[in-house]
Amino acid sequence: MNDADNTQISASQPLDERVNNRSQxxxxxxxxxxxxxxxxxxxxxxxxxxxxAGHAAARRRxxxxxxxxxxxxxxxxxxxxxxxxxxxRFRPHSGFAHLTGLGVDHEPDAVLVLEPTDEGKGDxxxxxxxxxxxxxxxxxxxxxxxxxxxxGEFWIGARPTLAEFQARLALDTADLGGLELAITKNVxxxxxxxxxxxxxxxxxxxxxxxxxxxRYNTAxxxxxxxxxxxxxxxxxLSEALSELRLIKxxxxxxxxxxxxxxxxxxxxxxxxxLPRALTHHRGERVVEGAFFARAREEGNELGYDTIAASxxxxxxxxxxxxxxxxNAGELLLLDAGVEADSLYTADITRTLPANGTxxxxxxxxxxxxxxxxxxxxxxxxxxxxxxxxHTAATTVLAERLAxxxxxxxxxxxxxxxxxxxxxxxxxxxxxxxxxxxxHDCAQAKRELYLDGILEPGMVFTIxxxxxxxxxDLGIPAEYRGIGVRIEDDILMTAEGPVNLSAALPRKADxxxxxxxxxxxxxxxxxx
Ligand code: GLY
Ligand code: MN
Ligand code: MN
Numbered sequence: 001m002n003d004a005d006n007t008q009i010s011a012s013q014p015l016d017e018r019v020n021n022r023s024q025x026x027x028x029x030x031x032x033x034x035x036x037x038x039x040x041x042x043x044x045x046x047x048x049x050x051x052x053a054g055h056a057a058a059r060r061r062x063x064x065x066x067x068x069x070x071x072x073x074x075x076x077x078x079x080x081x082x083x084x085x086x087x088x089r090f091r092p093h094s095g096f097a098h099l100t101g102l103g104v105d106h107e108p109d110a111v112l113v114l115e116p117t118d119e120g121k122g123d124x125x126x127x128x129x130x131x132x133x134x135x136x137x138x139x140x141x142x143x144x145x146x147x148x149x150x151x152g153e154f155w156i157g158a159r160p161t162l163a164e165f166q167a168r169l170a171l172d173t174a175d176l177g178g179l180e181l182a183i184t185k186n187v188x189x190x191x192x193x194x195x196x197x198x199x200x201x202x203x204x205x206x207x208x209x210x211x212x213x214x215r216y217n218t219a220x221x222x223x224x225x226x227x228x229x230x231x232x233x234x235x236x237l238s239e240a241l242s243e244l245r246l247i248k249x250x251x252x253x254x255x256x257x258x259x260x261x262x263x264x265x266x267x268x269x270x271x272x273x274l275p276r277a278l279t280h281h282r283g284e285r286v287v288e289g290a291f292f293a294r295a296r297e298e299g300n301e302l303g304y305d306t307i308a309a310s311x312x313x314x315x316x317x318x319x320x321x322x323x324x325x326x327n328a329g330e331l332l333l334l335d336a337g338v339e340a341d342s343l344y345t346a347d348i349t350r351t352l353p354a355n356g357t358x359x360x361x362x363x364x365x366x367x368x369x370x371x372x373x374x375x376x377x378x379x380x381x382x383x384x385x386x387x388x389x390h391t392a393a394t395t396v397l398a399e400r401l402a403x404x405x406x407x408x409x410x411x412x413x414x415x416x417x418x419x420x421x422x423x424x425x426x427x428x429x430x431x432x433x434x435x436x437x438x439h440d441c442a443q444a445k446r447e448l449y450l451d452g453i454l455e456p457g458m459v460f461t462i463x464x465x466x467x468x469x470x471x472d473l474g475i476p477a478e479y480r481g482i483g484v485r486i487e488d489d490i491l492m493t494a495e496g497p498v499n500l501s502a503a504l505p506r507k508a509d510x511x512x513x514x515x516x517x518x519x520x521x522x523x524x525x526x527x
Contacts, residue, residue, distance in 0.1 A: 019085050025147060036141035042158035048342065049168040052101035055251045057124055057170060059244060060099050064114060064126035066240050069190070071197045072114035072128065073183055073211065074099055074241070075204035079108045079150060087150065089301065091343065093203045094436035095241040100132060101169060103342040104300050106160070108151070110134035111207060113182050116195065131172040133179040136162045183207070184214040194218060198237040235443075242443035245435055247457035252435065253491060255344035256459050259299065260489055260500045262338035263346035266294035267504055270308075270334055271352070271518045274326070278354060283326030284308040291336045299338040303345025304438045307335035310354060314483025315467040317428055328355040331362055333483050337438060347438050347461055348501045349487030356515045361478050363508050365466055368400040369484045370506060372464035376430055380462065380490060380497045386452050390430040391415075393464040398422040406475050424474070425466050433460050434489055456494045463487030 063072065076092035090105045097103060099112055114128035122128045135151055137159045138144035146154040153159065166173040174182070188194020199211045219225045248256065273290035277283035287308035295302045309319035310326040314333035326332055335349040351366060353359075358366060372393040379392035398414045401407045401422050413419045433440040433449070440459075441449065465485030468475055489500045505514040 039140045046168050053170040055249050056101035060130050061124045061126045064128040068127045069116045071195050073199040074112040075207045076110040077203045095200055097343050107134040131174050133174050133176050135176050187214040188218040199234050200238050201234045238443045242441045245441050248459050255340050255342045259338050259340040259344050259346040262298035263348050264503045266291040269294050271515050277326040284322035284324045288322045295338045299340045301339045303337035303339040309333045312470040312481040315469045326354050330354045343436050345438050347434055349485045351484045358508050365482050366484050366508050369464050369466055369486050372396040373462055373486045376462040384454050387450050393430045430464050431460050454492050456492050458492040461487050
């Protein structure tokens with residue numbers, strides 16, 4: 001084929017229309033008229049929204065206080081292509097979910113706009129009026145109804161109307177058609193009467209472009225627009241939304257408990273599946289699948305890819321390939337979390353003896369990690385620093401490593417800033433905030449996160465580990481190929497920390513008897 005032919009073929013039909021070449025959709029007027037007739041109204045269910053609407057309004061009110069007089073733009077994000085015309089399951093940006101209360105698949109391309117009002121004249125006595133722009137359910141008299149595989153009701157099911165979201169979320173709603181004007185009108189420098197925008201960037205590139213263009217077109221001196229200053233405005237909004245999530249409200253705490261409960265069930269399913277995993281050529285995938293089934297049955301999804309790591313794979317911190325065998329005599333490290341329909345996720349790790357019984361060396365390592373976790377737990381009190389949890393847990397690990405003769409220096413030297421040799425076997429942090437994101441509040445300032453004070457309403461993990469790699473020549477052979485992590489989800493209260501994941505056994509003896517009990521129950525059910 002020569003170049004001229006290439007040019008002609010490309011011009012004959014745009015590439016992005018060719019996805020329809022396999023379709024024979026009718027286009028006659030008779031078909032369109034018939035298709036539009038004789039339908040009862042759609043039945044869209046929006047469970048749980050009434051309970052969150054007030055909380056979401058309070059969060060918007062808090063944001064309003066921080067950014068008086070400025071337009072705030074918070075996109076949900078678009079659908080993302082997985083391959084060709086198949087999309088990933090949609091999940092809105094966590095900041096959007098937090099400020100709207102929306103979860104599951106609500107709503108691709110939606111944008112929450114907080115429009116500044118006169119002070120005190122906005123929603124709930126605040127300084128902004130919120131409107132949710134989204135693509136509402138199209139009527140049955142539209143082609144979208146039956147011809148749009150990404151948003152049409154015939155393809156993906158009924159979706160909310162403007163009126164439904166407006167009523168259920170206690171939030172004004174508007175069609176996406178009005179979004180461009182809503183974002184761009186009167187943009188400009190405040191000193192000449194314009195409105196300054198702040199945008200949560202890198203969520204929806206179309207909205208990034210819209211805001212960039214509006215800023216450029218209305219700048220006094222567009223050629224010398226200082227992008228750094230504008231980026232800083234936007235980053236401040238992302239930072240504020242992240243920090244707003246450091247303290248969970250009552251509704252969020254209920255969601256965390258729901259996610260943890262489903263995750264506990266998922267771990268039980270994994271124990272039930274272990275006998276099969278032990279016989280499978282990719283036993284780790286059997287484990288992953290057993291957990292995933294629960295995540296989809298009880299929640300929206302996984303909060304993050306499951307780590308199902310047996311034997312030496314357990315020494316890979318984020319082993320998500322899960323391609324390995326599960327052999328009797330090995331430890332299986334399972335780090336997994338169900339994301340509830342509200343999008344709040346658990347993040348729990350248990351390290352299980354694949355055949356139900358710890359060997360003496362496995363138990364020794366396990367109990368050191370458990371002691372470290374308990375030390376972290378004891379250090380986590382209202383008023384103490386977040387970073388104290390890590391210090392307490394890793395000091396215990398350094399002490400054990402010294403006792404076992406693995407540390408090349410004293411405990412004092414290891415735990416000093418200049419040392420840290422013990423971190424060879426635990427290079428990750430001990431705790432992170434947990435919520436809508438598994439690593440929640442990630443844009444919060446360091447002084448509110450690592451250097452922050454623990455307060456009631458915070459939810460975070462405690463997850464020490466020890467990872468002795470098969471290839472580690474610095475330790476005796478008996479330790480090699482053992483990886484242990486124990487991870488719990490903690491709610492701080494005024495009375496102290498509450499272990500939300502305490503329903504899953506933690507002590508070595510309790511893990512063994514829990515597993516044995518599950519197998520006894522299965523045996524008892526056999527005919
Ligand atoms: N599952 C990731 C973590 O524990 O942080
Ligand atoms: Mn974690
Ligand atoms: Mn984890």
